[in-house]
Amino acid sequence: MPVSLALMIVAGVLAVAVAAGLIWRALDGRRRPVRGAPTLLDELDADAARAVLLLFSTQTCARCPQVRRMLHSVASALVGIEATEIDLTHRADLAARHRILTTPTTFIVTPVGTVAARFTGAPRRVDIEAALAELPAPQEVR
Template sequence: MAAPLDLAGSGLVTLAPAAGPGLAVRACLVVALLVAASAVWWVARRRAARFRSLPSGLAGAAGLTSADLGHELGARATFVQFSAATCSTCPQVSRALTELAAGEPGVVHVNLASEDHMDLVRRFSVYRTPTVLVVDAVGTVRSRTSGPLTPARAVAALRHVTHGPPKIADSPRSIDV
């Protein structure tokens, strides 16, 4: 234990060790960790709720059939939602996609319990719920998103699948409004 320090003859005594260069190093490390954590959080928030095209290696092999889903594919598109019993945002996403499918002819929404479809969860690398895949009429997965979803972003993803990408796109990997 460090010896008590007399603070400049004031009669006050402290038992804390003297602050030296080690304190400055530790403070810099804490600041660096906070900056790194903030950067990771910012990147994760930017990616959340945005439909992204699948990587080229996964896109070709990532087809879905009616047998995989236990439901017929939509004539135009199918939104395949992976949900979990403990997911707090899954009901909101399900409502938004159900309303969109009801208002768009040829569009179907299929809600799958992740726990019951582990083969598909592994096949499509579903790491969080809700994860939504947008499937075209022939079963090709065209894009995906994870996390909370707004109806406007779902409509934009549907337009991307049914009408092709817009002529001028901000980003070829993200469908955003």
């Protein structure tokens, strides 16, 4: 094989790898469409007035601790928002039921248990806050 052909093949493989990495990086942590509005009442114990930030993690997830801290920070700063976590290490049934292929995966769940937003990967704080801003305001208790 000529050296020029080998160099072209290496350059082509490198270009494909770089393009795939850039696409993956661009999509990581982005909001995904919610299909079929699955309900999660069985998995939640929270009594949130407005929403629950639900983090699906595993024991080996390297980015889950940073996402957990960020979600708890958002929840403590906003009224009616709670943050909770489900470890999928021993709950593979939940991963299959909710089509979770990677961790961290974050759901924003309404008080009636429907998923209002889904984030795959490590979401940015501003994206979480923007999704929460789209939810209806909490009802005042009289």
